[in-house]
Amino acid sequence: MKIGVIGGGSWGTALARLLADQGHQVMMWVHEPTLSASINETHQNAVYLEGIDLPENLRATNDMEEAVSGKEMIVSVPPSHVLREVMTQAAPFLPDGIPIVSATKGIENDSLMLVSEILEDVLAPRFHPFLCYLSGPSFAREVATCKPTAVTIASYNHRLAVKVQQVFSTTYFRAYTSNDVVGVEIGGALKNVIAIASGAVSGMELGLNASAGMITRGLNEITRLGVRMGANPLTLTGLAGMGDLVLTCTGGLSRNRTVGFKLGQGMTIDAILSEMNMVAEGIKTSRSVHNLAAKIGVEMPISEQVYQVIYEGKDTRQAVSDLMSRPLKAELGGWM
Numbered sequence: 103m104k105i106g107v108i109g110g111g112s113w114g115t116a117l118a119r120l121l122a123d124q125g126h127q128v129m130m131w132v133h134e135p136t137l138s139a140s141i142n143e144t145h146q147n148a149v150y151l152e153g154i155d156l157p158e159n160l161r162a163t164n165d166m167e168e169a170v171s172g173k174e175m176i177v178s179v180p181p182s183h184v185l186r187e188v189m190t191q192a193a194p195f196l197p198d199g200i201p202i203v204s205a206t207k208g209i210e211n212d213s214l215m216l217v218s219e220i221l222e223d224v225l226a227p228r229f230h231p232f233l234c235y236l237s238g239p240s241f242a243r244e245v246a247t248c249k250p251t252a253v254t255i256a257s258y259n260h261r262l263a264v265k266v267q268q269v270f271s272t273t274y275f276r277a278y279t280s281n282d283v284v285g286v287e288i289g290g291a292l293k294n295v296i297a298i299a300s301g302a303v304s305g306m307e308l309g310l311n312a313s314a315g316m317i318t319r320g321l322n323e324i325t326r327l328g329v330r331m332g333a334n335p336l337t338l339t340g341l342a343g344m345g346d347l348v349l350t351c352t353g354g355l356s357r358n359r360t361v362g363f364k365l366g367q368g369m370t371i372d373a374i375l376s377e378m379n380m381v382a383e384g385i386k387t388s389r390s391v392h393n394l395a396a397k398i399g400v401e402m403p404i405s406e407q408v409y410q411v412i413y414e415g416k417d418t419r420q421a422v423s424d425l426m427s428r429p430l431k432a433e434l435g436g437w438m
């Protein structure tokens with residue numbers, strides 16, 4: 103197949119490499135003008151996935167038309183804050199009737215839209231039946247080094263999900279299908295916020311009990327929001343929910359966990375961001391969740407503390423103290 107990948111960050115590059123590894127002709131659109139030339143010359147993405155060799159049938163371009171027109175499948179992987187802008191640029195060149203696979207995780211700040219809602223906003227209705235969402239525990243570097251990985255592909259269109267599942271699955275990459283788009287999206291977006299909290303717990307050296315408590319209560323509030331928005335709670339016990347939450351909260355490769363760890367050690371968010379060239383989606387998502395939870399009346403105590411630490415400069419130890427002194431309650435209240 104001829105496949106276009108929109109977004110040449112670490113995840114776009116890892117997915118493009120996976121597809122090229124299967125023999126497909128892959129053209130990857132990258133934002134930075136100098137990066138496309140360097141990828142084509144060196145067959146490495148030195149900025150976002152250093153040290154990984156890329157096959158010759160993976161090419162990069164800055165020209166959106168070249169990346170999109172004439173393709174038989176599109177993979178959309180920009181960070182969520184530029185997704186609307188980038189896919190608006192791509193829309194005029196999209197061929198009709200081809201799968202559009204989104205792998206971005208996040209919730210848009212001002213509109214509070216999920217990635218699926220942004221894409222449906224930007225793309226004409228005839229493209230909507232061809233949208234699907236790939237999510238789950240999948241560090242780019244591990245996928246790029248062929249480590250066994252399992253993900254979920256969600257779509258309202260079951261036949262499309264099965265088709266895309268077959269295109270992506272390899273001996274080391276196993277995709278499951280789901281019809282729960284909202285559940286898969288909420289899991290992927292919210293785990294990044296909880297990973298910041300979990301990293302902060304480690305940065306403050308609060309111990310393993312606290313980490314396990316944070317992950318479990320994090321899953322509780324993710325499920326509460328998901329169910330309110332129409333998700334199947336079982337989706338949130340699956341790969342795109344608990345799976346990705348555990349990976350991101352515990353894995354050293356997580357950018358979100360690293361941001362939280364540094365906050366827990368006392369660094370300011372500005373200082374942390376000044377040394378990062380990659381995205382930690384949980385930073386912006388915590389702001390969306392703060393507004394979304396207030397708008398629809400869902401209690402999200404951990405996400406709210408992450409918001410206050412990042413956007414209001416609250417001390418991380420005070421945040422933990424505030425969480426521990428909330429009114430006592432039953433474990434399974436709220437979403438059952």
Ligand SMILES: NC(=O)C1=CN([C@@H]2O[C@H](COP(=O)(O)OP(=O)(O)OC[C@H]3O[C@@H](n4cnc5c(N)ncnc54)[C@H](O)[C@@H]3O)[C@@H](O)[C@H]2O)C=CC1
Nearest residue numbers: 110111112113114133150180181184206207241242380381
């Ligand atoms: N890296 C990973 O392991 C995984 C990432 N994801 C998700 O994939 C999405 C993309 O993240 P990564 O590939 O990790 O990105 P990254 O953090 O590796 O790189 C940042 C990306 O943002 C792009 N960018 C920055 N400013 C831009 C602009 N103004 N216009 C267009 N593009 C711009 C850069 O070109 C680059 O592609 C995120 O939603 C992330 O949560 C999902 C699963 C795994």
Ligand SMILES: O=C(CO)COP(=O)(O)O
Nearest residue numbers: 238239240241356357358
């Ligand atoms: O989404 C991811 C793994 O599934 C990547 O997590 P980070 O963005 O925290 O690195």
